[in-house]
Amino acid sequence: MTDLARDAEFRQRIQEEVATLSKDAWYHSIELPDGRVVPGVVGLEALRARIGRYPIPQDLRGKRVLDVGAATGWNSFEMERRGAEVVAVDCVEFREFQTARELLGSHVEYRILDVDELSPPILGRFDYVLFFGVLYHLRHPLLGLEKICALTRETAFIESFVTDGDTCSLEFYETDELGGQIDNWCGPTAKCLAALCRSAGFARVQLEYTENNRAGLTCHRKWEPAAATTAPAPWLCSVVNNRTLEPRFHPAKDEYMCLYFRSEEQLERDQVRVEVDGCGVPTLAVTSIGPGEWQANAKVPPRLDLGSHEVRIRTVNSAFSQPLPIEVVVSGAMGYTTQHEAVGDGAAPTWVAVENTLDKTNTFRGYKAEQLSCRFLSAETGLTVSDVVLELDGRRQTILVLADLGNGEWQTNSSVPSDLAPGRHEVRLRTANSRYSEPAEILCDPAHLRVNTRAD
Numbered sequence: 001m002t003d004l005a006r007d008a009e010f011r012q013r014i015q016e017e018v019a020t021l022s023k024d025a026w027y028h029s030i031e032l033p034d035g036r037v038v039p040g041v042v043g044l045e046a047l048r049a050r051i052g053r054y055p056i057p058q059d060l061r062g063k064r065v066l067d068v069g070a071a072t073g074w075n076s077f078e079m080e081r082r083g084a085e086v087v088a089v090d091c092v093e094f095r096e097f098q099t100a101r102e103l104l105g106s107h108v109e110y111r112i113l114d115v116d117e118l119s120p121p122i123l124g125r126f127d128y129v130l131f132f133g134v135l136y137h138l139r140h141p142l143l144g145l146e147k148i149c150a151l152t153r154e155t156a157f158i159e160s161f162v163t164d165g166d167t168c169s170l171e172f173y174e175t176d177e178l179g180g181q182i183d184n185w186c187g188p189t190a191k192c193l194a195a196l197c198r199s200a201g202f203a204r205v206q207l208e209y210t211e212n213n214r215a216g217l218t219c220h221r222k223w224e225p226a227a228a229t230t231a232p233a234p235w236l237c238s239v240v241n242n243r244t245l246e247p248r249f250h251p252a253k254d255e256y257m258c259l260y261f262r263s264e265e266q267l268e269r270d271q272v273r274v275e276v277d278g279c280g281v282p283t284l285a286v287t288s289i290g291p292g293e294w295q296a297n298a299k300v301p302p303r304l305d306l307g308s309h310e311v312r313i314r315t316v317n318s319a320f321s322q323p324l325p326i327e328v329v330v331s332g333a334m335g336y337t338t339q340h341e342a343v344g345d346g347a348a349p350t351w352v353a354v355e356n357t358l359d360k361t362n363t364f365r366g367y368k369a370e371q372l373s374c375r376f377l378s379a380e381t382g383l384t385v386s387d388v389v390l391e392l393d394g395r396r397q398t399i400l401v402l403a404d405l406g407n408g409e410w411q412t413n414s415s416v417p418s419d420l421a422p423g424r425h426e427v428r429l430r431t432a433n434s435r436y437s438e439p440a441e442i443l444c445d446p447a448h449l450r451v452n453t454r455a456d
Contacts, residue, residue: 150303203280
């Protein structure tokens, strides 16, 4: 534990502030329209100096701003003065906020909510969010930052107590170790604070300052503007759930996107930009899976609404790829679409490969990680899962993923039936507008299920 958490002078100063506030003193100083100042624990110059350290526009007309941990409300009223529509939130009611709002003739909306209660369905989303002096009061700081990220359309401005140091670490305070307060739960270093913000879903995080065990960060939902493009845009083949290998995700689960794409660049993780619905998502890993073929992994953005969302990818040297949809569904929903029953008379698809995703052969051994991958060529464009029919020995198979590999090449992934008998099996495929392909062959050889016995 840091020396500050044990420091008797720091503890005494915090307790004196608490005692002052308990005697009806205001926390923020407030300047009234006639120039008089209602003094508070924090003076006007300190308040102005802190807000001035962040790149918050002076003109906020047409913008929506959320102030979390509003206290007396100086920041809320300042954002309103700049022209914003403002919602102020705190976990307890500050009577002086109501008084100041009346004296200022303010229209700031005031809500009493814990951070745990904040969500877009309750408050909507905001262009800018202020999150000053709150994080270290949270029992679940990363979850709290995810909630702030979900509420933010553009940028969040975050200020917190930090321990500090060169490590990426966080202290946990079980009781009243920090300042003698039982609601001070954690103390990150500034480096850890920035990492938490990125992990919560912010695409870019800028450290604005560290001073007197406080740190300020600007956290952007969107990537930096693309520089002049010198490389072709990647081709995004598919986006699937890392657990199910389907393009469906569930809001209550800890799930990650696997993005399969093509690019001729030699890439590192920090050169790849993923976005969902126009908001950037930090890239966690980038792996080469073959010449010009790549896999990127990213966390699903927090609190996505149910329904369809668009995913794109670019590099620092390219424009964005074409978009692909993912779907957010309630847990337990399969999300499969109904496939066409009628057989068209167009040209049949032609096979590129029919193989086991586990080892790229056409033999299946009953392992749980195996899927049937069918790559084919079709002159049709804009195919969806509902446009493609796959049969195994005449039995319709559920298509989990349909990937557009580019240049007329497509790929389906399907589960292999658990009752598939040993031996040879026939695979056929068609689209809604085509005839069936020629049959392709796969083998079932469940060798791992065999048990060697020895006669006594």
